[in-house]
Amino acid sequence: MNYPFWIAIGLLMLGLYTMIAHKNLFKKFVGMSVFQTAIILFFMLTSVKRGADLPIVSAGAVGASGFMNPLPHALMLTAIVVAVATAGLALGILIRLHATYGSLEEDVIAAGPAPADAPPAPGAR
Amino acid sequence: MGAHLPILPVVLPLVGAMLVPIVTLASRRAAWPLAVGAGLLATVAAGAGLVSVALHGTTRYAVGGWPPPWGIEVVLDPLSAFVAVTVAGVSTVGLLAAGPAAERLPRHAPAAFYALALIGLTGFLGMVVSGDLFNVFVFLEIASISSYALVASGGGPALPAAFRYLVLGTVGASFYLLGVGFLYALTGTLNMADLATRVAGQHASPLFVGGVAFVTVGLAIKMGLFPLHGWLPDAYTHAPAPVAVLLAPVGTKAAAYALARTLLYVLRPSDLPVATILAWTGAAAILVGGVLALRQTDARRLLAYSSVSQMGYIALGFGLATPAGLAGAYLHILNHALMKAALFLSVGAAALQGRGPAVHALGLGRGMPVAAACAVVAGLSMVGVPPFGGFFSKWYLLEGTVGAGEPVLAGVILAGSLLALGYMYRFTEEVWLGGSGASPTPAEDAPKGGHAAPGAGGTPGATPSAVAIGLVILAAVTLAAGLGNVALVGVLAPVTGLR
Numbered sequence: 001m002n003y004p005f006w007i008a009i010g011l012l013m014l015g016l017y018t019m020i021a022h023k024n025l026f027k028k029f030v031g032m033s034v035f036q037t038a039i040i041l042f043f044m045l046t047s048v049k050r051g052a053d054l055p056i057v058s059a060g061a062v063g064a065s066g067f068m069n070p071l072p073h074a075l076m077l078t079a080i081v082v083a084v085a086t087a088g089l090a091l092g093i094l095i096r097l098h099a100t101y102g103s104l105e106e107d108v109i110a111a112g113p114a115p116a117d118a119p120p121a122p123g124a125r
Numbered sequence: 126m127g128a129h130l131p132i133l134p135v136v137l138p139l140v141g142a143m144l145v146p147i148v149t150l151a152s153r154r155a156a157w158p159l160a161v162g163a164g165l166l167a168t169v170a171a172g173a174g175l176v177s178v179a180l181h182g183t184t185r186y187a188v189g190g191w192p193p194p195w196g197i198e199v200v201l202d203p204l205s206a207f208v209a210v211t212v213a214g215v216s217t218v219g220l221l222a223a224g225p226a227a228e229r230l231p232r233h234a235p236a237a238f239y240a241l242a243l244i245g246l247t248g249f250l251g252m253v254v255s256g257d258l259f260n261v262f263v264f265l266e267i268a269s270i271s272s273y274a275l276v277a278s279g280g281g282p283a284l285p286a287a288f289r290y291l292v293l294g295t296v297g298a299s300f301y302l303l304g305v306g307f308l309y310a311l312t313g314t315l316n317m318a319d320l321a322t323r324v325a326g327q328h329a330s331p332l333f334v335g336g337v338a339f340v341t342v343g344l345a346i347k348m349g350l351f352p353l354h355g356w357l358p359d360a361y362t363h364a365p366a367p368v369a370v371l372l373a374p375v376g377t378k379a380a381a382y383a384l385a386r387t388l389l390y391v392l393r394p395s396d397l398p399v400a401t402i403l404a405w406t407g408a409a410a411i412l413v414g415g416v417l418a419l420r421q422t423d424a425r426r427l428l429a430y431s432s433v434s435q436m437g438y439i440a441l442g443f444g445l446a447t448p449a450g451l452a453g454a455y456l457h458i459l460n461h462a463l464m465k466a467a468l469f470l471s472v473g474a475a476a477l478q479g480r481g482p483a484v485h486a487l488g489l490g491r492g493m494p495v496a497a498a499c500a501v502v503a504g505l506s507m508v509g510v511p512p513f514g515g516f517f518s519k520w521y522l523l524e525g526t527v528g529a530g531e532p533v534l535a536g537v538i539l540a541g542s543l544l545a546l547g548y549m550y551r552f553t554e555e556v557w558l559g560g561s562g563a564s565p566t567p568a569e570d571a572p573k574g575g576h577a578a579p580g581a582g583g584t585p586g587a588t589p590s591a592v593a594i595g596l597v598i599l600a601a602v603t604l605a606a607g608l609g610n611v612a613l614v615g616v617l618a619p620v621t622g623l624r
Contacts, residue, residue, distance in 0.1 A: 012303075016296075019292060019296070025285075025288055028292055029292070032292050032295055032296070035295075035296065035299055036295065036299055039299050039302055039303050039306070042303065042306055043306050046306065046309065046310045072306075072309075075259055078259075078263055079262075079302065082263070082266040082270075082298075085266075085270050086266070086270060086291065086295055089270055089273055089274055089277075089291065090288065090291050090292075092277075093273075093277050093284055093287055093288050093291065094288065096277070096280070096284055097284045097285065097288065100280070100281060100284060109285050110285075113281065
């Protein structure tokens with residue numbers, strides 16, 4: 001009955017696993033985005049009611065029980081803005097990382113900056 | 126104006142952050158005084174808030190005139206006002222002292238540096254004064270995103286450090302958000318005061334257990350509590366010197382405050398072992414951070430691991446949750462912010478001369494005796510030598526462990542002081558006597574602007590007066606916080622229960 005919550009939990013685990021398991025920083029970033037999105041999905045699910053209407057009050061509205069809860073939507077609008085700002089900054093850092101090290105692989109970066117005129121390291125993306 | 130006092134510490138740095146880039150268009154030199162002024166105004170507003178709270182009790186302010194629990198509430202009580210003054214004051218000193226180093230930041234800095242620093246200050250202060258769980262998340266992210274950007278501005282090795290900080294910080298904030306979601310699903314409210322009453326009878330619910338767990342783990346990541354401190358050493362080591370001075374003292378403290386606020390005053394999970402876990406992970410942090418700090422040769426990394434150790438003291442105090450333990454933890458928020466700002470500032474002062482970052486190359490004794498003396502004061506406070514502030518926060522923590530009947534934790538506190546003596550002795554000795562070689566050791570990874578080449582601008586050998594003033598203020602307040610510890614504990618008495 002609550003299978004949408006299992007989807008949210010699955011996405012959460014998938015994002016966490018991607019961040020831990022992959023050595024490529026861009027894949028870590030993708031995992032982070034999936035992780036954030038799973039939480040947004042979770043909040044959305046808390047607002048859902050079977051047989052409920054859009055939370056727009058019209059003439060002759062009858063109590064709150066017939067409407068979905070609009071607050072999680074408003075909260076997640078903010079959370080999405082936060083996620084977009086984080087994503088923008090993360091991508092900016094990744095671009096500068098790639099320019100400095102010639103790769104986004106963790107072990108290549110750990111080895112130090114690439115020489116200015118060297119070709120990108122093998123396997124670099 | 127008076128009615129809006131509680132929100133002013135948040136609004137003033139935000140306005141300053143917006144003005145900095147505009148003013149910089151007219152004059153590049155105006156950014157620094159403007160940023161310091163905005164910080165100073167925020168400090169004055171927070172200080173006025175603390176005085177008002179001490180005289181008239183807790184102040185509540187409904188943002189935008191929407192009454193809580195529906196609207197967002199700003200609450201100044203003794204704890205939030207105390208931490209707000211700490212954060213605003215130490216940040217203002219950091220902004221003042223950052224001036225000479227910020228001049229050397231690359232490219233669009235220093236305007237971007239000051240704007241980001243003020244946005245970060247807005248976020249930290251917002252986290253502290255907010256009375257709404259979701260609002261805390263928003264301010265947490267405002268502070269965090271500007272912190273990631275500030276660390277990344279160092280370039281070079283700061284970039285992987287900043288990315289790691291960003292990913293782990295986002296995971297921490299997301300865990301916190303998920304926990305808030307659980308609590309909202311359970312109670313239907315986000316207002317802290319409202320939630321505290323509604324959650325009281327629901328401790329058996331799995332939503333409560335999950336909410337407490339996620340909020341605790343999320344904020345523990347943000348406060349750099351061992352073993353969740355993975356982002357901290359690299360971020361503090363590779364951040365440009367003025368950024369480390371701003372972030373290291375207050376960044377972890379705001380998260381620690383949020384943890385204390387949610388756990389001790391809102392959720393109060395008395396039937397979950399959260400307090401025990403916090404106390405013992407704090408104890409582990411004291412020992413592991415201290416031992417790792419002993420092994421470091423890079424002064425900045427030494428200070429970063431010392432931060433891991435000192436955050437352990439704060440977590441231990443939260444975990445004890447006895448009146449004396451809480452008083453010690455809250456005092457340590459102030460004392461550690463002061464000492465860590467002074468120590469990072471002294472490393473920054475050495476960097477301005479092209480010295481450091483290796484501990485043995487600091488050598489401020491000749492040429493910068495003021496900076497060296499203030500670093501020694503901070504070091505003594507860290508070790509816990511009376512009459513400096515650090516002694517009294519550790520004293521109250523010890524009293525707390527004795528009151529809670531935990532002799533092992535008392536032993537850990539003393540052992541942590543011994544470890545601090547070990548690494549701070551080496552640090553202060555090298556501050557005075559080190560760097561005697563003809564050529565100062567160049568930074569292995571010299572980030573642009575953070576550690577300039579010897580004699581690159583400025584008179585080699587002289588402490589820039591702004592840095593010296595900042596250090597003297599920090600050292601003086603360290604001493605004052607020690608001498609005035611009874612008054613501070615008195616102000617905090619309504620939240621700690623210590624008479």
